Amino acid sequence: MIGGFTVTNNTQFGIRGPFPASRPRRMRRDVFSRDLMRECEISSKLLIQPYFVIEGEGPDVPVPSMPGVHRVTVKSLVSKAKKVFELGVPMIVLFPVTDDAAKTDDCAGAYDPNGLAQRAINAVKQAVPELGVMTDVALDPYSPHGHDGLMDEGGYIVNDETVEVLVKQALSHAKAGADVVGPSDMMDGRVGRIRVALESEGHIHTRILSYSAKYASAFYGPFRDAVGATDTLAGADKFTYQLDPANSDEAMHEIAADLQEGADMIMVKPGLPYLDIVRRAKQQFAVPTYAYHVSGEYAMLKAASQAGWLEEKKVVMETMMAFRRAGCDGVLTYYAHDIAQWLND
Numbered sequence: 094m095i096g097g098f099t100v101t102n103n104t105q106f107g108i109r110g111p112f113p114a115s116r117p118r119r120m121r122r123d124v125f126s127r128d129l130m131r132e133c134e135i136s137s138k139l140l141i142q143p144y145f146v147i148e149g150e151g152p153d154v155p156v157p158s159m160p161g162v163h164r165v166t167v168k169s170l171v172s173k174a175k176k177v178f179e180l181g182v183p184m185i186v187l188f189p190v191t192d193d194a195a196k197t198d199d200c201a202g203a204y205d206p207n208g209l210a211q212r213a214i215n216a217v218k219q220a221v222p223e224l225g226v227m228t229d230v231a232l233d234p235y236s237p238h239g240h241d242g243l244m245d246e247g248g249y250i251v252n253d254e255t256v257e258v259l260v261k262q263a264l265s266h267a268k269a270g271a272d273v274v275g276p277s278d279m280m281d282g283r284v285g286r287i288r289v290a291l292e293s294e295g296h297i298h299t300r301i302l303s304y305s306a307k308y309a310s311a312f313y314g315p316f317r318d319a320v321g322a323t324d325t326l327a328g329a330d331k332f333t334y335q336l337d338p339a340n341s342d343e344a345m346h347e348i349a350a351d352l353q354e355g356a357d358m359i360m361v362k363p364g365l366p367y368l369d370i371v372r373r374a375k376q377q378f379a380v381p382t383y384a385y386h387v388s389g390e391y392a393m394l395k396a397a398s399q400a401g402w403l404e405e406k407k408v409v410m411e412t413m414m415a416f417r418r419a420g421c422d423g424v425l426t427y428y429a430h431d432i433a434q435w436l437n438d
């Protein structure tokens with residue numbers, strides 16, 4: 094036995110014969126046997142496509158640090174949602190890019206029934222009812238300082254007061270028609286409070302995909318450009334609520350708590366640099382597990398591809414395969430539409 098595997102050798106069979114006894118390359122020789130032993134496949138059904146949504150009727154606005162990604166109006170969102178659904182992608186997630194006027198200390202814009210997020214959810218559900226619509230539950234689009242929660246006088250992001258607002262935000266998303274709410278704020282106890290509120294208000298089918306293991310990562314840079322948070326954050330970090338990239342036990346505690354509080358699905362974020370967390374989570378909890386292939390990861394692949402240093406399609410598909418192999422049931426990626434298109438071609 095070597096590392097739990099039985100290894101055959103020549104002497105075992107009394108053969109003096111050719112070396113080596115084990116030839117794994119036999120199975121790799123032809124397409125048919127490679128096909129037969131492939132462990133993972135990529136399908137459009139396991140992808141979640143994010144969109145940045147803006148007010149107005151104007152043209153889509155490119156995001157400079159994410160070539161190929163645009164901020165889209167509600168009208169444009171609806172047409173993109175139709176196309177992506179036709180390509181087989183089961184769910185989209187919406188990120189509103191709010192005007193500065195919508196940002197207040199109490200973050201009341203988060204639960205405005207006529208807010209941008211709420212109108213966008215409604216428009217997509219009207220146009221493409223079978224497409225899953227997921228939302229981001231966090232206060233960063235509505236806070237003047239770009240943090241995911243309410244701030245006290247000392248600059249600390251307060252937990253319980255923030256949770257009160259997150260509950261209202263999640264309810265307003267559910268009322269607007271959201272199928273899945275995604276708390277990405279990392280406050281303690283928010284999943285339980287959101288679940289109780291959804292149940293008691295009759296939203297018994299609303300799923301919670303909790304960003305349980307969300308790290309304080311520098312890979313979010315382009316996203317913050319896209320939503321205009323780079324300036325409002327002004328160099329501040331989120332280390333008092335997001336996870337330390339050095340830790341993995343802490344992520345397991347977060348996931349356990351969120352599941353106990355009523356999460357249906359869990360997310361690891363960022364993605365590729367955190368595949369060890371995905372693997373550990375899937376093994377330990379055996380629940381629907383997703384990874385967020387974040388903006389910085391997209392930017393890296395895109396930039397290298399545009400420079401001609403990497404073959405985009407191949408590296409993107411290999412990246413998706415890595416997520417599957419690690420244990421992801423699905424992947425939230427800015428490449429979702431492209432991948433679904435490539436698979437259909």
Ligand code: PBG
Nearest residue numbers: 231233277312313316387388389
């Ligand atoms: C904020 C939020 C962030 C992302 C998704 N939701 C940024 C942050 O936590 O500062 C980042 C996603 C990405 O980089 O693609 N609630």
